[in-house]
């Protein structure tokens with residue numbers, strides 16, 4: 052078993068508070084599904100961190116060690132302030148108190164305004180389990196009578212304001228589409244940091260997986276194109292909202308035609 056640990060990006064300042072915290076069941080879930088949106092948030096001047104719930108040890112390709120070093124490379128390429136790597140058990144990501152509390156600890160540590168997590172309906176059971184665990188942890192993290200500590204100190208309660216489910220394998224109609232035309236190209240670098248998982252010429256002897264087919268990354272781009280089309284943009288990333296979206300800045304949300 053790998054010990055849970057986190058690595059800070061030394062290039063960025065040390066405070067933990069972030070605007071957005073992106074959870075994934077496995078290393079690379081985040082980059083594959085909402086990487087361009089995270090880059091857009093960073094471009095807008097906000098701090099972003101990522102948290103992998105498992106080390107991906109049951110994956111067909113790569114080892115937990117290679118996947119962890121790839122995840123850290125992705126952190127640097129993407130510009131996250133930190134990346135947490137928990138060890139809640141790939142294919143054993145069960146709904147249990149210990150797992151819930153580990154996620155509550157992370158939510159209270161980073162105090163995000165916005166949380167991204169796996170979609171509620173998915174092909175991989177870990178994705179669905181991660182979705183439920185993160186959603187519930189975000190709620191419970193706001194209850195002061197649920198006590199957690201970090202580095203020996205009690206953590207104050209914190210509840211994120213917005214929770215967005217990104218879209219993975221299963222095609223669903225998104226509630227919102229983010230225009231990621233300016234960042235989609237760069238997000239590819241975050242994905243290819245996970246070199247063990249994707250197609251490379253000359254590695255034809257490797258076991259085939261859904262995502263190491265030569266066509267996989269082309270398919271991702273086609274989907275981003277199709278989503279972008281729906282909002283008049285070159286590329287888009289789609290999300291499901293965990294709650295109801297309140298409109299506070301009407302013309303900001305529904306801008307006049309330019």
Ligand SMILES: [Zn+2]
Nearest residue numbers: 076077080175
């Ligand atoms: Zn996954």
